[in-house]
Amino acid sequence: MLSSREKISTRQAIILFILFMFSSLLWLYPFTAAKFGKQAGWLTPVFAIFPYIGLVFVLQALFKNNREANLSDIIFKTFGRVLGTVLLILYLIWMLLTLGIYVRFFAEKFLSSLLPNTHMNFFTVTLLATVFYASQRGVVYIARTAEFLFLVFSAIFFIIFIITIPNFEVINLFPVTHHDILPLMKSTYSSIGIWGSLTFVFFFGDKINDKEHIKRFGLQGAVYLVLAALMISIQTIGVYGYSVIERLSLPYVFVVKGVSILKTIERIESVTVASWIILDFIAISVTLLILTSIIKSIFALTDERSLLSPVTIFAFIFSQYIARNRFELENFFSLISIPANIIFGFVFPLIILVVGKIRGKI
Amino acid sequence: MVCLILVIIAVSIRDIKNLVSGKKKKDLVVYVIIMLLVSAFAIYYYSNPESGSFSEILLSLIGKEGGL
Secondary structure, eight states, X not given: OOSXXXXXXXXXXXXXXXXXXXXXXXHHHHHHHHHHHGGGGGGHHHHHHHHHHHHHHHHHHHHSSOTTOOHHHHHHHHHHHHHHHHHHHHHHHHHHHHHHHHHHHHHHHHHTTTOTTSOHHHHHHHXXXXXXXXXXXXXXXXXXXXXXXXXXXXXXXXXXXXXXXGGOOGGGTOOOOGGGHHHHHHHHXXXXXXXXXXXXXXXXXXXXXXXXXXXXXXXXXXXXXXXXXXXXXXXXXXXXXXXXXXXXSSHHHHHHHTOOBTTTBOOTHHHHHHHHHHHHHHHHHHHHHHHHHHHHHHHTOSOSGGGHHHHHHHHHHHHHXXXXXXXXXXXXXXXXXXXXXXXIIIIHHHHHHHHHHHTTOO | OHHHHHHHHHHHHHHHHHHHHTXXXXXXXXXXXXXXXXXXXXXXXXXXXXXXXXXXXXXHHTTOOOOO
16 A cells, blocks of 8 residues: 555556666667577577566665665665765766667657658657656656556557567577577677666655565566567567568567558558657656656755756757767667666666675665 | 757746745755756757767777767
């Protein structure tokens, strides 16, 4: 039972996380799974889930005795005010970069699939205005919207998977032998960066109730993510084979483009891109809320809502400055974002837990 | 750039009014500083948008190619 109407449940927080990371999962996961995992790339989620499960246990341990706190409070408690502020500033910089990346990815998706001749600012301004309006209402409204949109998105995603089945070629997925273990490890490294986003959601942990259930809902989320990631990789590598998928920038949309229902209804990729907007809307809203929460903690402010407008304006400008084209953006994501996400998402929480336990603060 | 600066001014007036009426002095100071930094960034970027991108600079630092 929720103790406050101003808070969300852990279940809703996990849904926010799933939608938050799903956008990157659809965009980059098939590409990295095919590039590094080759034919066995579709098995990547089976390996990638283990670090994620470890992260769930770490987060549960962090919040075991700090149920009303957020991650910033725990960082201050563990490292003290000075070191804690330094770490939070690092997180702040990283989340600002992440926000810029997400906004730019959103625009690039449309530019490379449906509307190539439209100005990029049209997409970014439209999305950021919607996100700004929705975020002013707070995390509760975003979480409730996400809960509903999660069902809509899951239904669309599942239906598209079903209608792709006739295009599968089993030869693209098998054989998988012991020689594929090393490529699978490489492919796992490239994808776990995305899974570390769970940590970031807990920056507004003070607005999350029943944190004693992080393990339960986190593991349920893991099952959903493994199944979804398996479906995405089978759908992409299974249809065109890894050698084609690793050369495409939007493999999932490319696969959906090839789908035909009873040889009459075609070009349903517009449905996919439209449903992708749901994911980007949630991802950018969540990032915005995380950022305002971090700034609020650093400066010990009373309310974070006034910070929404400067951060949104920053996101608009930075989404243009981050990269000149899609290739630069993809290079940045694979060469810098993934390792940095592993550090911020997996390594730092573990360090916080170990130091907190040693110092008896957690 | 002019449009963006006008938007920044309009949004700032609205937010500052809210913060002043809420008597949140500290929030107001932090807000003004952040908004000034964002405005400076906007002027920096739009005064020469064709200059090197953030990715290009960062990737060149680690010795990697930016893009096509």
